[in-house]
Amino acid sequence: MSEPVLRIERLTKVYPDGTRALSDVSFEVARGEFVVIIGLSGSGKSTLLRCINRLVEPTSGRIVFEGRDVTAASRQELREIRRRIGMIFQQFNLVRRASVLTNVLSGRLGYLPPSWALANYFPGPLVQQALANLERVGIPEKAAARADTLSGGQQQRVGIARALMQEPRLILADEPVASLDPAMSHSVLRYIEELNRKDGITVLCSLHFLSLARRYGTRILALRAGELVFDGLPREIDEARFRGIYGEEAVAVEIG
Amino acid sequence: MALEEANLRPAPRARPAVWYRSWRFYAGCAVVLLVYGYGWRITQIHLAELWRGARLIEPFVVALSSPDILTREPRTEGASAPFYYGGQAPPAPPTPSGPRLVLSPRTGPIGTRIRAEGRGFAPGRPGVLWWENQIGQRQQVASFVTDSQGRFAVGFTAPPAQGTRNLVVAEVTTGAGPLRPSPTLVVVVDRMIETIFLALMGTTMGVLFAVPLSFLGARNLTSHVPGGGVVYALTRACFNLTRSIEALVLAIIFTVWVGLGPFAGVLALGVHSIAALGKLYSEAIESIDRGPIEAITATGASPLQVVRYAVVPQIVPQFIAFTIYRWDINVRFSTVIGFVGGGGIGFVLQQYINLLQWRQAATALWMIAIVVALLDYASAVVRERIV
Ligand SMILES: Nc1ncnc2c1ncn2[C@@H]1O[C@H](COP(=O)(O)OP(=O)(O)OP(=O)(O)O)[C@@H](O)[C@H]1O
Numbered sequence: 175m176s177e178p179v180l181r182i183e184r185l186t187k188v189y190p191d192g193t194r195a196l197s198d199v200s201f202e203v204a205r206g207e208f209v210v211i212i213g214l215s216g217s218g219k220s221t222l223l224r225c226i227n228r229l230v231e232p233t234s235g236r237i238v239f240e241g242r243d244v245t246a247a248s249r250q251e252l253r254e255i256r257r258r259i260g261m262i263f264q265q266f267n268l269v270r271r272a273s274v275l276t277n278v279l280s281g282r283l284g285y286l287p288p289s290w291a292l293a294n295y296f297p298g299p300l301v302q303q304a305l306a307n308l309e310r311v312g313i314p315e316k317a318a319a320r321a322d323t324l325s326g327g328q329q330q331r332v333g334i335a336r337a338l339m340q341e342p343r344l345i346l347a348d349e350p351v352a353s354l355d356p357a358m359s360h361s362v363l364r365y366i367e368e369l370n371r372k373d374g375i376t377v378l379c380s381l382h383f384l385s386l387a388r389r390y391g392t393r394i395l396a397l398r399a400g401e402l403v404f405d406g407l408p409r410e411i412d413e414a415r416f417r418g419i420y421g422e423e424a425v426a427v428e429i430g
Numbered sequence: 431m432a433l434e435e436a437n438l439r440p441a442p443r444a445r446p447a448v449w450y451r452s453w454r455f456y457a458g459c460a461v462v463l464l465v466y467g468y469g470w471r472i473t474q475i476h477l478a479e480l481w482r483g484a485r486l487i488e489p490f491v492v493a494l495s496s497p498d499i500l501t502r503e504p505r506t507e508g509a510s511a512p513f514y515y516g517g518q519a520p521p522a523p524p525t526p527s528g529p530r531l532v533l534s535p536r537t538g539p540i541g542t543r544i545r546a547e548g549r550g551f552a553p554g555r556p557g558v559l560w561w562e563n564q565i566g567q568r569q570q571v572a573s574f575v576t577d578s579q580g581r582f583a584v585g586f587t588a589p590p591a592q593g594t595r596n597l598v599v600a601e602v603t604t605g606a607g608p609l610r611p612s613p614t615l616v617v618v619v620d621r622m623i624e625t626i627f628l629a630l631m632g633t634t635m636g637v638l639f640a641v642p643l644s645f646l647g648a649r650n651l652t653s654h655v656p657g658g659g660v661v662y663a664l665t666r667a668c669f670n671l672t673r674s675i676e677a678l679v680l681a682i683i684f685t686v687w688v689g690l691g692p693f694a695g696v697l698a699l700g701v702h703s704i705a706a707l708g709k710l711y712s713e714a715i716e717s718i719d720r721g722p723i724e725a726i727t728a729t730g731a732s733p734l735q736v737v738r739y740a741v742v743p744q745i746v747p748q749f750i751a752f753t754i755y756r757w758d759i760n761v762r763f764s765t766v767i768g769f770v771g772g773g774g775i776g777f778v779l780q781q782y783i784n785l786l787q788w789r790q791a792a793t794a795l796w797m798i799a800i801v802v803a804l805l806d807y808a809s810a811v812v813r814e815r816i817v
Pocket residue numbers: 189190191193194195213214215216217218219220221222
């Protein structure tokens with residue numbers, strides 16, 4: 175097997191208030207995988223994803239992305255690493271007052287000279303690319319609309335288009351469908367799946383519902399109280415494993 | 431099921447006392463009566479004064495319907511002739527075409543009887559004869575009416591005056607001139623412009639200082655920095671203290687500091703605006719959504735880009751709305767800041783009122799009402815567009 179896209183070694187995160195959100199987590203992600211992270215609320219899923227692009231500063235351990243050490247990267251290197259890692263959020267995190275097009279274009283900022291920001295300048299070919307990405311997620315007609323006039327599902331697709339502008343090797347998705355209804359959830363996850371299959375973008379995605387994890391993941395990681403308790407194929411999660419991850423009282427909920 | 435049943439049965443409650451049986455009700459009534467009775471006395475409310483004083487304010491109310499806006503300046507024609515004190519006769523004036531004035535004698539001591547004859551004026555018109563001394567001060571020495579040929583002749587006594595060279599001027603009113611803005615209107619417009627610019631400069635000063643200060647007064651920005659809590663608390667305390675001092679009081683202080691005039695007004699408005707805007711801006715920054723900041727940071731953007739694309743879009747509309755709102759208040763306020771010598775239209779308005787020049791006061795009042803209402807409307811439109 176070739177060099178993994180992502181290698182996590184003994185990652186630990188302790189928040190300033192003493193919360194141990196991740197302890198000693200290690201795994202590797204190969205190119206083209208669709209890895210789903212599951213776990214109870216508070217088990218450390220968001221913390222893990224945010225450590226990877228250092229939105230959250232890890233306490234100890236090493237993260238290697240495409241052979242580059244993220245944890246030791248300087249500011250400039252970190253910018254270069256970040257622009258190859260797209261991120262999709264549960265709350266979409268669009269700039270609500272800005273147009274959809276501006277939101278999509280902002281995904282490209284990591285490649286542009288900062289001074290262009292003062293004039294709000296984006297080169298023409300980038301605008302074309304942004305429009306093409308909007309077309310790809312099925313909302314080309316919304317380019318001029320203000321982001322906050324869109325429905326949740328549409329906003330999340332803008333979020334995907336924004337990540338696409340980065341031409342990422344890896345997409346981190348933190349519960350991308352937790353704010354959406356079941357039909358919308360499938361629609362959004364299918365777009366992410368398409369990026370994974372067609373463009374070969376590696377995906378690391380946390381999900382709440384095991385049914386969704388089984389349907390879209392090629393591999394599942396499970397966290398429990400900050401520890402990695404399962405790493406395997408979706409079909410390997412049986413009743414006993416399920417209780418091990420979610421606790422004794424848990425009942426599997428199916429989502430359409 | 432059990433839950434539903436419980437909901438159907440209302441919880442047993444103590445029967446409330448009927449309000450008119452409660453002693454608290456009567457005690458409350460007594461307290462309210464006491465407070466307002468005392469308030470009535472202490473603020474010296476005499477409703478009868480409203481009726482008795484009405485006639486004093488009546489000329490003003492009448493004047494409101496006839497503000498001093500336009501005048502017709504009388505059209506005049508004139509001629510002049512020199513008169514010297516002290517024996518030396520003035521050089522003979524060149525004979526002009528049109529109206530002419532001839533004096534006899536043309537020289538003499540103070541108190542000389544002088545006869546003035548004029549010709550070539552408009553016929554059958556009233557006129558005035560002026561005595562103008564060497565430094566241009568005028569006094570009226572006679573009045574006359576021209577005859578059917580446009581001539582007149584009057585006698586008068588040379589008045590006591592300093593200097594030797596005097597000029598006698600005959601001025602005949604030939605008719606009413608065109609409608610013109612009255613001198614009052616000119617003054618009022620001039621002061622209104624000063625007022626508007628006073629508000630503009632005050633607001634600008636407020637914005638320039640409040641924008642950077644507001645970042646120090648925002649908890650979400652200061653909490654990450656060591657010592658930020660102290661900076662935050664200090665900034666907020668300054669805002670609140672300054673805001674609690676009325677701008678009128680600040681204006682009085684600044685007139686002592688920099689002297690009477692609009693500059694004192696600008697400073698007073700500016701300082702008050704810094705505090706008021708600073709607080710509003712800080713709160714706008716505190717209500718900012720962190721999500722977009724994280725999202726833009728995650729794309730590899732630099733701090734400058736993050737500010738431009740994640741912070742600025744969130745705060746600018748609110749900043750603009752607050753600024754327009756403040757400008758509104760400042761225009762209103764700058765109309766009275768003149769009362770304490772801070773410049774603007776308030777200064778002339780106060781003068782007119784003190785001199786009982788009601789028509790002039792009415793002009794100033796109308797001007798304030800119209801301009802403030804217009805700016806109010808304009809800013810409401812702009813604000814609606816932005817927010
Ligand atoms: N900024 C923070 N400061 C302190 N503790 C934090 C912080 N963020 C998260 N935590 C704690 O770290 C633990 C893991 O949180 P995390 O958000 O990673 O969980 P999660 O699996 O994403 O949960 P959820 O499904 O609710 O999003 C929790 O106990 C949480 O309370």
